[in-house]
Amino acid sequence: MLKQRQQIFVTLFVAADAIAVAGACYASWAVRVVRRADRWPNQWEDFIKQPLVLFAVPMAIFAMSAMRLYRPRRDRSIWGEQGQILKAVAMTIAGLVMTLWFIGSSLLTAPSVIDAPALGPWGWADTPAKVQIGWLAIFLVLFLGSMRAAFRLALRYIRRRGWNLRHVAIIGTGRLGQITCRTLSRNSWTGINVAYFISHHPRTGRKSCLNRSVLGGLDDLEDILERRCPDAVYLSLPSQQAGEIPAVLRRLERFAVDVRIVPDVNPRYMPHSMTVSELEGMPILSYRECPLYGLGGFTKRALDLAGASIAILLFSPLMLAVAALIRLSGPGPVIFRQRRVSLGGEVFNIYKFRTMAHADDERSAPVSSNSDQIAGWTLADDPRVTPLGRWLRKTSIDELPQLFNVLRGDMSLVGPRPERPELIARFRDDWRGYMLRQHVKAGMTGWAQVNGLRGQTSLRKRLQYDLFYIRHWSLWFDVRILLMTIYRGFIHRNAI
Incomplete structure (x- = not known):
């Protein structure tokens, strides 16, 4: 059910972004017309036929997808998402300029009738490319950024009131498991609710941890998930049991749950957030590196x-x-x-x-x-x-x-x-x-x-x-x- 709702949200995001991009195209075109002809545009047919509109929407959707803005990420901050949107807009504008140049669009050459006179206030050729594409970049950032921010704020509001929650289980009742639980609980805007714990010991007599039920140990993993299968599992095993992680992951493959691994490292002495890269299928966790590369x-x-x-x-x-x-x-x-x-x-x-x-x-x-x-x-x-x-x-x-x-x-x-x-x-x-x-x-x-x-x-x-x-x-x-x-x-x- 949750995954079906995720597909609905993704569809809504794509549709909203398409509307925002189309609106940005129209706004940039309207600014060009008003600026050059001193009137509000009424040539709707001319706007629809512009190659800028035909290419901007699919390119923007592709760029947003490349920035992983359509993947469900409850832990993504609003400001972090705005940064990704800026990158997507830059990709879109670059793709538009190259495409319009390749097809020989007049948008990148001579001004049209509504763009006369051809000289701008500084005496250089004020072509539509310098006007409309420049304004398009501004409006894309404003429209896409504000729409995404509004969506995120609305989702945070309803999640804090118990709607659109994602129920998760934490494997590990030690220090790392408790840190994971406290962190998720402290950030209630993510809508992630810790439903219960599973002890990192094979068997346990412990019944609760941080006011959540402990339903059993690792030996009971399959039985617990059969009875109460969560939306996701956070694997928070202590470093002493790191060798058991592959075996636990194989056991979790029998269930349709998302799995998150929380490494047992102390972030206090990390210069910045850890990143994960891949080399020939081998995951590499960057624990410490200069944050000012690139x-x-x-x-x-x-x-x-x-x-x-x-x-x-x-x-x-x-x-x-x-x-x-x-x-x-x-x-x-x-x-x-x-x-x-x-x-x-x-x-x-x-x-x-x-x-x-x-x-x-x-x-x-x-x-x-x-x-x-x-x-x-x-x-x-x-x-x-x-x-x-x-x-x-x-x-x-x-x-x-x-x-x-x-x-x-x-x-x-x-x-x-x-x-x-x-x-x-x-x-x-x-x-x-x-x-x-x-x-x-x-x-x-x-x-x-x-x-x-x-x-x-x-x-x-x-x-x-x-x-x-x-x-x-x-x-x-x-x-x-x-x-x-x-x-x-x-x-x-x-x-x-």
């Missing part, structure tokens, strides 16, 4: 270059004034350099405005004996800090020269704060997972800093926030941190 690294670097360049232009008068004040305040260099560690353990020289007396620079900072405090950093009210330097540190202006580190590629605008090599040699042994910070470039600001963890704060908490950032990295997360940095550093009275 397009992610390119977009982050583009953001760094653009952001650092703009910031240098904006703050250059301030930096020149600070440099002059430091020069007038006493002997010594304006810029302080120190060896720090960034992506992959690469050592570089970080730039800062000098904030200490020249004879007592930061290289002589003592190492704290408290392992839970940030060792080796300047202490509060350190006598070595000059009055000007104290103000520069309080306002974080002393870190503005690091914008040039960002341009050089040593650092990023956002990331874990860089550390000294000698301190990293200590921390890597004292703090599990500390070296995962080197899976991304060190940053001028970070998730820990915008949450108030700077200066003399717990290294343990800093590490937790840094690992959270690495696990959940996205371009939008970087933008969010930058906006929080600007707000808390320049607008809010409590600077970060």
Whole structure:
């Protein structure tokens, strides 16, 4: 019954997407007509005959299918789905342009009667391709994205009220099985209801687990599923029983249930979500790798270059004034350099405005004996800090020269704060997972800093926030941190 309802939902999704694509085509065509002829279009027959309409709908449906947007995924977030829609729209537009060029459509050549005059406001040929296809991409994102978001919100609403539920069983009553149950229960919007447990022991006298019934052990698996066959089974066996998974899977093949395997790994020290790939039929679970491979690294670097360049232009008068004040305040260099560690353990020289007396620079900072405090950093009210330097540190202006580190590629605008090599040699042994910070470039600001963890704060908490950032990295997360940095550093009275 549930699988029949899934087919109904898939049919509804396909139909709704087809309507959304057709609506986007009409909206882009209408914008072209209104923009060029200053009237609302009434030539319906001309719209229907356009090759753009004939190809856009099937191509968009194909692209959405290629992005697996028609597969039932209750655990997919709304924002994750929007990202897949963006990729599908890009595929659709690329396919349309190539197809229209191949068939020699006039849409990519000369403008039609309703598109006169042929020159746009900048004096270049304003052909329908530049107008309609551009608007089509915008409307596809808006229409498909809003329709899918509305569907997801409606499904979440009815699932929280007990409708459209997917009843599952969890094999495993140990730590992993209980984590699986709590996670599914906490995310009630998925509509996944844990109906009962099956113990990972051959036999058990246990009757309940987390307020759910335990119907038996692994020896009773077939009998239990014959009596109460769920929609899906979550296999959450402890790592000690990993060798039994193939045998359990073979036993589950006798039943028409979906099977999910929850690996017994601790996600706390993972830099990002695990992914599964395949090589000649062999599944490969990526447990730990740099989250910035491919397009992610390119977009982050583009953001760094653009952001650092703009910031240098904006703050250059301030930096020149600070440099002059430091020069007038006493002997010594304006810029302080120190060896720090960034992506992959690469050592570089970080730039800062000098904030200490020249004879007592930061290289002589003592190492704290408290392992839970940030060792080796300047202490509060350190006598070595000059009055000007104290103000520069309080306002974080002393870190503005690091914008040039960002341009050089040593650092990023956002990331874990860089550390000294000698301190990293200590921390890597004292703090599990500390070296995962080197899976991304060190940053001028970070998730820990915008949450108030700077200066003399717990290294343990800093590490937790840094690992959270690495696990959940996205371009939008970087933008969010930058906006929080600007707000808390320049607008809010409590600077970060």
